[in-house]
Amino acid sequence: MIHKHKDEAGGKQSCCALDEKTDTKTDDDVGCCSSHGEPENHSDDGHDHDHSNYSQSVFGMFVPSIISLVVLLIALLFDNFFPQSWFSGWVRIAWYIIAYLPVGFPVFKEALEAIKKREIFTEFLLMTIATLGAFYIGEYPEGVAVMLFYAVGEVFQTLAVQRAKSNIKFLLDQRPDTATVMEGENAISKKASEITIGEIIQLKPGEKLALDGKLLSDTASFNTAVLTGESKPDTKQKDATVLAGMINLNTVVLVEVTTAYTDSKLSKILEMVQDATAKKAPTELFIRKFAKIYTPVVVFLAIGICLLPMLFVENYDFNDWLYRALIFLVISCPCALVISIPLGYFGGIGAASKNGILFKGSNFLDLMASVQVIVMDKTGTLTKGVFKVQKVVAVGILEADLVKYTAALETKSTHPVGTAIIEYAKGSEKNTTVTDVEEIAGHGLKGKVDGNEILAGNIKLIKKFNISYDPEIDNTPFTIIVIAINQKYAGYFLIADEIKEDAKEAVQSLHKINIKTIMLSGDKQAVVSAIAKELNIDQAFGDLLPENKIQKVEELKKQNLRIAFVGDGVNDAPVVALADAGIAMGGLGSDATIETADIVIQNDQPTKIFTAINIGRKTKQIVWQNIGLAFTVKAIVLVLGAGGLATMWEAVFADVGVALLAILNAVRIQRMKF
Template identity: 60%
Template sequence: MTKERNSKGKELEDMTITSPRTAEEPGPKSRPERPENEEERSSYVLTILSLVLLLAGIALDFFDAEWFSGYLRLAVFGIAYLLVGGKVIKHAATNIVKGEVFNEFFLMSIATIGAFYIGEYAEGVAVMLFYVIGEHFQEAAVARSRKSIKALIDNRPEEVGLIRNGQVVIVDPKEVEIGEIIQVKSGEKVALDGIILNEGSSFNTAALTGESKPDTKGKGETVLAGMINLEKLIEIEVTSRYEDSALSKILKLVEEASGRKAKTQKFITKFAKIYTPIVVFFAIGLALLPYFIVETYIFEDWLYRALVFLVISCPCALVISIPLGYFGGIGAASRNGLLFKGSNFLDLITEVDTVVMDKTGTLTEGVFKVQEVKVEGIPQDQFLALTAALESKSTHPIASAVVEHAGEAYKQLEVQEVAEIAGHGLKGTVDGKELLVGNAKLLQKFNVSFDPKIEEIVETIVVVAIDQQYAGYITIADAIKEDAAVAIAQLREFGVTSIVMLSGDKDSIVQKVAGQLKIDQAYGGLLPQDKVSKVEELKKQGRKVAFVGDGINDAPVITLADVGMAMGALGSDAAIETADVVIQNDQPSQIATAIKIGKKTRQIVWQNIILAFGVKALVLILGAFGLASLWEAVFADVGVAFLAILNAVRLQKIKF
């Protein structure tokens, strides 16, 4: 399957540098609203004038005003028609010159001009007027969708406080280079990706993850553009330029996504090109063929039926509402912390029957944490303090996990004579006691006896001896994410028949995690090429596969899957770049949410298709037998289009 990928964020327009800001001045301004388009405004005015003239003409006809006849009547309805129909006729003529004859502009023009020809002025104006009103509703719905997505995601400030020569200078974020230091006050949005230089703060990360729960970041940790600083003044060393920030890339992905069409969209576009000329020839046949069949043939009557047929058969409802439905799906996904890189993936994810997941960083936190502490002959608090004091002299991730778990008590202990024994652990003196902290091989090396059953433990284990006596052990593992079990259950509810876990971790750990989460199949000790082979096997079996991963080693298999999904908060750039769907908050339960949004989007799109075809088919039959007028035709076309638009917009309000 050929997949379209996102490009780098584009350059944005330059902005001027302002003067230095004092502490009393407010933070970066919010992005101003764009003024209403003058062309749109004039179009609305012309539509209202046309409606007023149409209603006036209908009222005068109803009261049978004698003076309202002939050229005056034609002039009133003609002006009302041209106010709204002028652009439509112009579009039709322009397309004919280009060789694109059969489209909705052509159908509307022929039908309404024909109505004027047979003297049905009011109906001719009404058809064109309500068609244009329907177009206005469509434009408003699309504009609203775009605005809501942009407001949700485009949180980039226009100004940033840059520290230069000891002063804070207000500059455009695009002017800031990598390595420079910016200042972010409490309540301000972070403008650029970077690393915190001082003690840190709490942040609202909703723009990036969809989660409003505050996230605390400390010194040395990464913050991303779009986060809101909730507590205190911080300084950040910039690590990415403005156009390469995580938020800029997200916004670019959403902008590009609406251009990638789903199969249903492509089908309807092709269908309309074939369907429209067929409809025109049927209408011509309906107007002329009865001459050879019907005894009392009246051309004007059969032409009227043909015009009704043309108006009803206009594919506007389909052409308008289907793309809007998919755009609504992309917007709904964005609000839930999911980025679909195209509406085609909204369709594809509904077909997934097999979900394959990486373990570390996808189902587990990707961070070592203490799972269990077993102590013999010593209080646990003392055991942890002694062990953490020695481990604090190491930079190994396992040592860091022990230190973090132990609390602050170890800092009061004196550590001396620390020696690292490669592949075994640490030896040293803590508070006058000789400690051995490491794996079982370390204790064997120093002839310290211990319970041999500890070698059967699956997790990573830290064994401790104090003064040549075995004192206990600490198990350390990558903790399973809180929502991992819920994620697996939800996937089964949404029709996923097979859940597979692939990992580079040792197989014993992989199998234990799989058992805890009730995963169907699990494979450990895999290299990237092994993961690719496993997914290829599944695809050969005819499975529709979604793969979810986060590391650079997952990029090849993400590309191979029918739907590749990446964890966006902690995931590597390579995984995110190659993915079709990005989960911004790193929660595996979002996989099921993505499927749910895809299914709901498809449901609404097909509701619109069935509604449009059903109503049109009914009124087409009535029109062919002379039982439907142009007024019914207007409802069958513009009314159905309006209902379909409302249905599509509804998707943006649904809570998932």
């Protein structure tokens, strides 16, 4: 159906074909309205609209149908229950014309506009011919009823499309209009769009952050559901990055703005979601092309049904065969297909957004539904990308003392491994005296802690000082910091990148649906193999440069496998672009990878890969259910109509009824839990 909205530049009315029934200009703005000219009532900035005004707008969309229904019911009463002598001849015809015009004129107008654009065979023309034909043969009530039910179906279709697109936008466009800015000791309210980088925002409990920034307060807990789909609180420490849309949960905090309003991560996500509906799935594109061929074919078939029997049928009655042809036209209207299929994909994108997954186009829903291999980066995708102490082994000394002495020495280093040991010590090193610190390049540190000589470094450091140690640690694939105290081996720290809590569950879920898993990493092969074994990943390749990752993906593509690649770093961007479906971890992922990716997982959880595939498969299933339903019912009633066994009422069900059933089936995906 054709929707109208105001052009932002000059208020000029333009058209957009949300359901692609015609080739008119497509505009995926949520603020479109129905073919009856009633706009969906969104505020200019895309925020939540006034529900009272919205209700009035919806009621306004039904007004023409209500008027038509009332006039039609009165006419049916005069015809069948309370006959009136004056209700006959031209008076009766005029009465039915009055009932017809509120719903018929907009459709007739759209048919003319389409013809002017050389789009002759549209559903508007089909319905106009069918209903005017019914008037011609004297079936006035049926002519009005067909157009009335069609108009009501159109309104419901419009509302369903608007609701689906509004849900997508509402899930993401959660930026408040204003924010409280600190100017010295004064707190003033300011429009979010006018706040500049470097200004300080005061955020009270329960308030949403309007712009991306850096947390200045020591700690704060946020609800990040709008960005990640997860409702559990996320605690941030001082200097941590906080994003627009997060809700402060506990105490008043201060945030320094680091990104302009229009450049915030939420703004970029919203922009990508709005662009997503422009990228059509193959099924949508097929239906669009099919409708262009299908509609003129049924028009000519209808003409044949009406005229050809005069060559073969005795006692040929033109009006009888015209009636059959009109029924055929009503049934053949492709509403159910061209509205329910895009709506199914809108629903899939909306359901994904609700689960913290952004699909940049409905075509990627189809891709994920058929993916056969998931190729994953290690760091930042399956692991947290943060070094942590996984194990401490103390020999001839208390573990607490080993941790204290080593952490004290590591305070003189800036190496990430040293930072991991300091974090593990939790401040126990603060009451120590550190002197004579020497950094031995490529080996580690040497120094004195509380008068004890401490060596902390790799195995080469211990060997350099000819200190004997446990040879078993030579076989450990992970990073080992060996400690010697006063020239005697004292134990070691095993340090590794921490595996994400749901990584193993993610791999198990993928295996359950027969998807092969492969891990690619620049880390050393021993580490990669150890993690792959722990997670039960099918294949793992380490020691890879970015170009090596590309080669591996190209090798897989040569096997005609449908591949999705999941990554987060800048070096993953080329591989993300090469894969059939590129998936980026959007929470910690680099902007380059997120921009390149086809799908973005907002909360960095590997289990969302399975969720994305599940949503893609469910969406495709619903779309094909609707195609099967529409074709089956229409085929049956078409045959009955051509044989004179179906009336206009069956035709209405085959068109409007099936369309409404398909719409209800399409929108249910947004209510599913994944």
